[in-house]
Every structure is written in C-alpha cells, then in structure tokens.
Amino acid sequence: MPNGNEWWADKAEGLAASLGSGPGGLTPEEARRRAEHHAASGPRHPALRLFISQFTTPLVLILIVGALLSLVLREWVDALIILAIVAGSGVLGFTQEYGASRAIAELRSRLVRQVRVLRGGAEVSVPLDEVVPGDVAVLKAGDLVPGDGAILHSDALQVDEAVLTGEAFPVEKSPGVSPAEAPVSQRLGALFQGTSIRSGTARMLVVKTGRETQFGAIEHTLEAAEEKTEFARGLAGFGAMLMRVMIVVVSLVLAASLFLGRDLVTSLLFAVALAVAISPQLLPAIVSVTLAAGARRMTRHGVLVRRLESIENLGGMDVLCTDKTGTLTKGAIALSAAVGPEGEQSGEVLRLAAANARLQTAMASALDEAILSAASAASLDLSGFEKIEEIPYDFTRRRFSVKARLAGGAEEWICKGAVKEVLEGCSTIRSGEGTLLLDAAAREKVEAFLRAKGEDGFRTLALSTGQEGSACLEGFLLFYDPPKRGIARTVAAMLRRGITVRIVSGDNRYVSGHMARIIGLPEGEVVTGEQIAALDDDALAARIGGISVFAEVEPQQKERIVRAFQKAGHAVGYMGDGINDAPALRAADVGISVDSAVDVARESADIVLLRPDLNAIRRGVEDGRRTFANTLKYIAITTSANFGNMVSMALATVLLPFLPMLPVQILLNNFLSDLPAIAIAGDAVDRERLASAQRWDIRRIRNFMILFGLISTLFDLATFALLRLVFHADEAHFRTSWFVVSLLTELMALFVLRTKRPFWQSAPARLLLWSSVFVAALALALPYSGPIAALFAFVPLPPLQMAAMLGLVLLYALVTEVAKRRHHLQAD
Structure with a gap:
C-alpha cells in the first residue's frame, strides 16, 4: 500500500505496484475480496442499535428507573404494567422507524451511482461502494470522481474542484507527480473524490476511498453545514418550543403535588408519565414514517x-x-438536414460534421450520435480522416474543434457548435467552390436563416473549417426533436x-x-x-x-x-x-x-x-403535497392535544384532592392514542388541499394549537365539574371516566381536524378508520374488563355516568367542528 499520505508525489507505476494493481486494474477475485473486507469494517447491527435507542431517551430512562423503584417498594403490579407499556411503545416506535429506514434504504439502492472500472483488463460497471484501492477507474465528462487517485492517462481533461478548493474555473489535469507539500489545487496529476470531470476523458488509479479521501474527511462538515429546508427548521423549532413548555409545566405539576403532601414515588411517576405523554419525543419518528411512506408512494410513479x-x-x-x-x-433527436450557407443540401457538410463527431473524444453527445447515424445511412466513408489534436467542448466556447489529417495529407481544423460562437471564429463563408467575405450582409442572411428554421422548430448548429479567427463557414446542421x-x-x-x-x-x-x-x-x-x-x-x-x-x-x-x-x-x-x-x-x-x-x-x-417526463413531476408534486398535508395533520392535531393535556393536568393537580390519573393510566392512554395517529401517514387527502402549494407556517400552527388545545381543556374542566359536582365521583370513578373521555376526545379530534371540510364529508383511509374504531371500542370496554380493569385501577361506570361522558364527547366534536370552520375562514 502507498506509504504515507503524500501519494500524489509518487509515480503512478510505483503506486500501482504497491496496491497490487496494474494498467488492467485488479482481478475480479481480488477486487471482490477487498470490497468484502471494506463492507465488514462498516457499522454493524443497525437494527439492534435502533431498537436500543427507543429506550435511551431521558424521559423513558427516568420512567424505567421509577418502575424499578416501584419494584424495590414491592409495588409489583404497577411496576410491571409501566415496564410493559414502555416496552410496547418502544416496539411500536422501532417497527415504524425500522420500516421507514428500510424503505429509505431501498429507495437509495435504486440510486446507487455506478462507476466504470477495469477488472482483469475488461471494462465493467460497479456500484460506488464496491470501488476499492487498486481499481482503475474510467472517467468521462459529467462523471464524479469515485475516490482519490493518480491519473494514468488523460485526453483534454478538465476537472471542477470547487467542492474542495472553492475555485470556480475548471483545472486542466494530466499524468504526473506533484511536490509532497503541494496543496490540493496544485496536485495536477491527481484526482479527488467529489470533484467532477468537466470535459475530456481519463483513467485513474484509485488510491483512497470513502472516509480516507480528502472529501471524506470533510464530508460530515459539509452535511452539517447543508442548509435545512424551511420545513425541517420549523419542525425543529416547534418541537423545541413544546419541549420547553413541557419541562416548565411538568416541573410545576410535580412541585404542586409534593406541596400538597402526596406520595413521593407516585408523584414522581405521575410527572414523568405526564412528560412522556405530552412531550413531542415521537414527532421526528412519526414525521420520518410519513415522509418515507410518501417517498414509497412516489416511487410507484417513477419519482x-x-x-x-x-x-x-x-x-x-x-x-x-x-x-x-x-x-x-421526446428526446429522440434526429439530424434532419446538413445544408450549405444558402440552405441547400450538402453532402460535404455532413461528411465534415461526421468526421468531427467521430474524432472528438472529450464528451459524449446525443447530437453527435444523430450525425453519425445520418452519415451511416448515407454510406459516407470517414476512413480518410485521422485525428491530430482537439480542443474539447466547454460551456464558454460552446463548440467542438478537431484538427484532422485528410486523405491527401493536408491538415484541417473542423469545428461545429453553437451558431453564434462558431461565427465569431469565421471571416469567410462558403459559396460554391469558392468563398466570400463574411460581412454584415452575409451575417444578416445567416440570422434570417436561423430565425426561419428556429420558428419551424429546428435546432441549428454551424460548421466551419480552418483556424479560428480566419475560418470559413461551411454550412449548418438542422436537428429536430418533436x-x-x-x-x-x-x-x-x-x-x-x-x-x-x-x-x-x-x-x-x-x-x-x-x-x-x-x-x-x-x-x-x-x-x-x-x-x-x-x-x-x-x-x-x-x-x-x-x-x-x-x-x-x-x-x-x-x-x-x-x-x-x-x-x-x-x-x-x-x-x-x-x-x-x-x-x-x-x-x-x-x-x-x-x-x-x-x-x-x-x-x-x-x-x-x-424517465424525463413532466407528467411524472406533476404526479410527484401531488404526492409531495399529499405527504406534506398528512405530516401537517399529525403535527397540528398532536401538538394541540399535547397543549390541552398540559393545561388540563396542571389545573387538575391543583383543583383536585387526588391525582386526576394514575401514571399507568396516563401511559396506557398515550400508547393507545398513538396507534391510530401513526396511520395518518397513509390517510386520504382532500382534493382541494392538492390544488395549490402548501408552505410551513409556524404562526398558523401555533394559533391552531392554542385554539383547539384550550377547547380540549374547557371540556376537561366541564368533565371535572360534572364528575365531582353532579355524580360525586370518587377517585376510581373519576379516573376511569376521564380516561374514557380523554381517549375518545383525542380520537374525535383526529377525525374532525384532519380535514377542512365537515368531517362527515371527508372519508379517512381504512387503516385510520378501523384503528380508531378499535381503540374507541377498547376504551369503552376497559372499565368492564374485570381483572384487566383491576390491573389499571379502572372500575365499571354506571350507565348514566357513561352516557353523560359520551354526551360530552359528542358535544366536544360539535364545538370543535364549528371552531374549525371559523378558524379556517379567518386563516384563509
């Protein structure tokens, strides 16, 4: 292997020998062995790390510690229930995130960059992550360099190194060594990963790959510095704001509970369970799931x-x-005609254009393919042309120039390219067997010809012969792409x-x-x-x-x-x-x-x-809007529910002589409400929400959160009053009733707030509908489930009391629907 980091100062032959390579590259077997070794040294057990990460957030760790403390105090049932719910939530989060990560990995596998390399002397294409030190890479214009390495051969090579050096102009490169102390911009015999071939061709010996390259060393910095989207910035800021509010409210709830003389362990578990329930800790995971589901749907449309x-x-x-x-x-470019300056058909123009197209090697071109196809159809013989040198195409010159030796031994420059740029190098124009001065009148004729053909839909290139500055305009090439x-x-x-x-x-x-x-x-x-x-x-x-x-x-x-x-x-x-x-x-x-x-x-x-299809973009836009709409649904509904719960819990802790719910009841409520919320990722979206662009509006979401959060709090207070003042509910009946009301109102909010229409006019996706029905049925059945109810300290509710709770839920849905209409009318 190369000794030290200054490999650009070593001769290519010595580098190849030290890497066990040569002009024909590595053998397929050796390349496979090195690729397997590289893969084995990468990160392992990503699924296990993802699973463990579900239980390492600060709030969950505190909850686990609290459960273990309950075990020490011999409160077996509470401790086991808490641990079971934490485990269930962890598994739920893991399955969703793992599914999303697998979907993303599958999408990225379809976009793996292929690199042409020599293996055993034969040119093959391999995925970028299978390129290893010792490979000989074959590069052309437009390719990204797959690693750091030495140039073995080049032809009119120009490289864009702006990603490493900041230099805006491409750099000419060719085989050779550079001083060991030379900066990247002065290592003219070396190529570096992440840079791109601007024009020309090259073969390079790969010396470094991945994180060992110059680009790999700074890639994490570039990723960190990459500008976030407006959505990502808004999401991060909103989550941080909710987290701060949660910390303040939970701290106040814990302090109030202790001040009122309640049990320390129960108060601590209550506060932590409340924090788990109302914090936005699952928000990034749910958003990832929603976006991944949208990305998978877009893939089915070719996006x-x-x-x-x-x-x-x-x-x-x-x-x-x-x-x-x-x-x-259609992208099916064909040469319609090769004509002289007056617009007459010209076999000589076609012959010269075909010679230029065949001899230039700096850049593949669809126009050249069309020219060569037309020359082949005309049975033109190009064997008399021999390339001497070329000036490659670049985006300033906008033309290909090739110096060729003709059959009789004469040498001639042949140039084709954009009409304006070719004309700048011409002083004469072909006329019959002779030439005329390319004066203002002749240029006006050229412009008129160009206008006429352009208005008919033809793309026109000019062709000239001779040294630039005194060249002769030979004619034009007319292309048509319907x-x-x-x-x-x-x-x-x-x-x-x-x-x-x-x-x-x-x-x-x-x-x-x-x-x-x-x-x-x-x-x-x-x-x-x-x-x-x-x-x-x-x-x-x-x-x-x-x-x-x-x-x-x-x-x-x-x-x-x-x-x-x-x-x-x-x-x-x-x-x-x-x-x-x-x-x-x-x-x-x-x-x-x-x-x-x-x-x-x-x-x-x-x-x-x-495929390059505008229809695919249109469908992609609709899928993007659908995905973004569902993401905003989750954010808006979840944050308003969280805000309402924060305020309700804070007030209940002070107003009631007991905790409004036990820690295990809060955790169960949170777990069950998460089940249908995850289904929002695949929810149906109303047609009118797809008709126009949607943007992240943090002020609107904040107002939405406050309005519907406070409506939820008002109904919670009404529930408290009804239970204490009318039904004179004891602790067990109070907690059971509020558990049912809290869970059902969250489900009602999900259905009402997921659409701007009246909620009965917008059908949800089946998974969202039936998961919500399942959770609602479970909420109603739990108080009457005997031993299971006893585990969570639920008690059967008298029919009248249950009917009153259901009446409150229906009234909540009605008020929320009315408030939603007024909110959207004012916001729009």
Whole structure:
C-alpha cells in the first residue's frame, strides 16, 4: 500500500505496484475480496442499535428507573404494567422507524451511482461502494470522481474542484507527480473524490476511498453545514418550543403535588408519565414514517426521492424551470438536414460534421450520435480522416474543434457548435467552390436563416473549417426533436395546480419561442443570455415574473435565474441532467434530475425521475403535497392535544384532592392514542388541499394549537365539574371516566381536524378508520374488563355516568367542528 499520505508525489507505476494493481486494474477475485473486507469494517447491527435507542431517551430512562423503584417498594403490579407499556411503545416506535429506514434504504439502492472500472483488463460497471484501492477507474465528462487517485492517462481533461478548493474555473489535469507539500489545487496529476470531470476523458488509479479521501474527511462538515429546508427548521423549532413548555409545566405539576403532601414515588411517576405523554419525543419518528411512506408512494410513479425533506419543497413549488430536450420533447433527436450557407443540401457538410463527431473524444453527445447515424445511412466513408489534436467542448466556447489529417495529407481544423460562437471564429463563408467575405450582409442572411428554421422548430448548429479567427463557414446542421404527445395538456394541468413552467435553454431564441407556443406558455418576451448579463440581480428579480422563456442562456446564468425567482418570492424547482446544470440544481428549492443524467447532475438533485417526463413531476408534486398535508395533520392535531393535556393536568393537580390519573393510566392512554395517529401517514387527502402549494407556517400552527388545545381543556374542566359536582365521583370513578373521555376526545379530534371540510364529508383511509374504531371500542370496554380493569385501577361506570361522558364527547366534536370552520375562514 502507498506509504504515507503524500501519494500524489509518487509515480503512478510505483503506486500501482504497491496496491497490487496494474494498467488492467485488479482481478475480479481480488477486487471482490477487498470490497468484502471494506463492507465488514462498516457499522454493524443497525437494527439492534435502533431498537436500543427507543429506550435511551431521558424521559423513558427516568420512567424505567421509577418502575424499578416501584419494584424495590414491592409495588409489583404497577411496576410491571409501566415496564410493559414502555416496552410496547418502544416496539411500536422501532417497527415504524425500522420500516421507514428500510424503505429509505431501498429507495437509495435504486440510486446507487455506478462507476466504470477495469477488472482483469475488461471494462465493467460497479456500484460506488464496491470501488476499492487498486481499481482503475474510467472517467468521462459529467462523471464524479469515485475516490482519490493518480491519473494514468488523460485526453483534454478538465476537472471542477470547487467542492474542495472553492475555485470556480475548471483545472486542466494530466499524468504526473506533484511536490509532497503541494496543496490540493496544485496536485495536477491527481484526482479527488467529489470533484467532477468537466470535459475530456481519463483513467485513474484509485488510491483512497470513502472516509480516507480528502472529501471524506470533510464530508460530515459539509452535511452539517447543508442548509435545512424551511420545513425541517420549523419542525425543529416547534418541537423545541413544546419541549420547553413541557419541562416548565411538568416541573410545576410535580412541585404542586409534593406541596400538597402526596406520595413521593407516585408523584414522581405521575410527572414523568405526564412528560412522556405530552412531550413531542415521537414527532421526528412519526414525521420520518410519513415522509418515507410518501417517498414509497412516489416511487410507484417513477419519482425517486434522494432527500426526504425535499418532499415538502416539491409540494410547495410554484415555478418549474426546465430545458426542452427530453422533458418537453421526446428526446429522440434526429439530424434532419446538413445544408450549405444558402440552405441547400450538402453532402460535404455532413461528411465534415461526421468526421468531427467521430474524432472528438472529450464528451459524449446525443447530437453527435444523430450525425453519425445520418452519415451511416448515407454510406459516407470517414476512413480518410485521422485525428491530430482537439480542443474539447466547454460551456464558454460552446463548440467542438478537431484538427484532422485528410486523405491527401493536408491538415484541417473542423469545428461545429453553437451558431453564434462558431461565427465569431469565421471571416469567410462558403459559396460554391469558392468563398466570400463574411460581412454584415452575409451575417444578416445567416440570422434570417436561423430565425426561419428556429420558428419551424429546428435546432441549428454551424460548421466551419480552418483556424479560428480566419475560418470559413461551411454550412449548418438542422436537428429536430418533436414535442411530446399531450405535453400542452400536461403544462395546463400543472398551471391548474399553481405551477408555471419556464423554459431555460441554451438554444436560440427562435426555437425556444417555437416550443413555448406549442406547449401553450403565455405569450411574452423571450429573454436571451445577453440581456440577462446586462441586468443586475435586483433588476432581474423585478422583471422575472412575466418571463416564460430564457434562451441562449450561459451555464452560470441558470443559477442566477433560479435565485432571481427565489428573490421574487417563488418556490423554484429546476430540472436538468447536464454537467452545467449542477449549480442551478443545488440552488433550487427542489432540484430534479433523471436517472440517465450525468453523475454530477444526479448527485446534485433532490428528486430523480426514472424517465424525463413532466407528467411524472406533476404526479410527484401531488404526492409531495399529499405527504406534506398528512405530516401537517399529525403535527397540528398532536401538538394541540399535547397543549390541552398540559393545561388540563396542571389545573387538575391543583383543583383536585387526588391525582386526576394514575401514571399507568396516563401511559396506557398515550400508547393507545398513538396507534391510530401513526396511520395518518397513509390517510386520504382532500382534493382541494392538492390544488395549490402548501408552505410551513409556524404562526398558523401555533394559533391552531392554542385554539383547539384550550377547547380540549374547557371540556376537561366541564368533565371535572360534572364528575365531582353532579355524580360525586370518587377517585376510581373519576379516573376511569376521564380516561374514557380523554381517549375518545383525542380520537374525535383526529377525525374532525384532519380535514377542512365537515368531517362527515371527508372519508379517512381504512387503516385510520378501523384503528380508531378499535381503540374507541377498547376504551369503552376497559372499565368492564374485570381483572384487566383491576390491573389499571379502572372500575365499571354506571350507565348514566357513561352516557353523560359520551354526551360530552359528542358535544366536544360539535364545538370543535364549528371552531374549525371559523378558524379556517379567518386563516384563509
């Protein structure tokens, strides 16, 4: 193995020998052995750790200690019941979280990055986590580097190292050694994990992988620094606020109970059980379950979620920026014609274009594939061209240049690319067998030709020969990619859901405008990259709302467009699959890519589509909104119930001469109410909640919590008064009655508050309905269950008293329904 950490100062041959490798890479058997050793050294028994974690929260630990103390005091029944409920809650939490983690792992397994490596001299694709030191990786433009290592061979290689060095411009790299003390930016013969190939090709010897790489050493810092979504920030802040309130209230309840001379152990267990019941400790787990369930549902529609929190942003998106190819069009690009400057068919233009496409090796291109396919169909012979050198495509030059030796021995530069950039290097234009000066009149003719073809939907590339600066314009290549069937209906459907589609394209303004008209985008100004460059950020944000088409856009301008929409108050989705889309994907509120995208684009995205289909995005948005709606349901209902319970318990401790419930009764109540609450993850969502974007609004949730929490407290006080003043209930009857009322009102709140409609007009999911029916039946049956009731200190309730309790529950449902309507009318 390489000695020390300065491997970039060693020759590649010596590194390969020390790693037991060579030009053909490792043998398959040796690579498998190293991969197995690497896997064995990873974390083990994750399920066991997750299970143990259910019982290591401070509140649960205190409860366990209290139960053990009860055992010491020979209060066997109470202690065993507490331990059984704690165990049941732990198993419930474990099964939900473990199921969610398995679902997330399954989703991520479908997004495993593949790396091309040499094994025994043959090129194969392997998952990233199977790449080991000694592998020889084969890299092309758009690939992410799979480890740290030495360059063995390169061709016009340029690498984006911004993730490590902060340098915005790509760095040229080639085989060689660097001084041991050289910083990362000066190690020109080495490649590093996390950086990306901007252009060109390379073979590298992998020396370090995983956490041993430069990127691995800082990856945890980057993850910690990654900006949280608005939803994650709001959830964390809201949970922390509830926890603080809980600590204060429980401390006051415990102090009051002790001040009133109640038993120390019972008071302590009561306070801790109350804390367990009203704290938001299960909130993150339930949210994870809900988001994971949503992610699984989205997968069935061909939408894979890389980052669960992005589901909220997908549902909240109101602007989608996308290129045309593959999303709005079929993605089946074909060369329609190769023509001379006057628009006449030209076999020579096709021959030169095919030679350029075959000889350039810096970047794979769908346009090149279309050119070579057309050349093959025309039976053109390209054997007379021999490559001498090339200038690779980059996103500033926007053209491929190849110097070739022709059959007669002459050498010629052949260049093809974006019309504007190719014309900048031309001084003459082909005319018959000769050339003419490319003057202003000729350029106007070119512009008119470009406009006419663009308005017919053709994408046009220019082709020239000769040295840049004095080259000759030979002609044009016309490509056509037809729009997808039904794309206009899909765009209209997205608009009905509050999402406007904006075209962001490097193509010329005419073909971009043509596509906008076909898919039904609003008539308006087509803004070019040149116009964007003339605007500062504030001016762009001020104008951007009315712009549907951005054409002739430079790569760095895509990120500016995204940020301008955000500055104007929009939640922006950006869809891209190319090398130059990565910055915009990272800047967007939700970055969307496709499974076939280059590595750097796919790894920058939050959402990955199995196919580039706008319909898949539309369905993904609906699934995102459904998932977010169910998450908000749980948060709003649970926090309002928690708040009401806090206030009720605090008042009951002072107003009553005894504890309103025993610790075991509180824990049982909490356990049973959690059963149907978990089913919210798969609940049905009303159509109107899917029609528009939803955003996290902590003020609205707080108001909701206070209003419905206090309604719950008022009915608790009414229950207390009815039991003590009318029925003159003793401790056992009081506790049993309030247990039934408390559990049933939580269930009623679940059904009433889960929808903005009258609750009888919104059908819940079956699992939610029947789990609630089961818990309600259990609540009614428990007081009459004989030995089981005795375990929890429940007693049978007289029929009149039970009827009165049920009447209070029904009245609570009615009042909550009326209050809900008034609340939503005022809030909306």
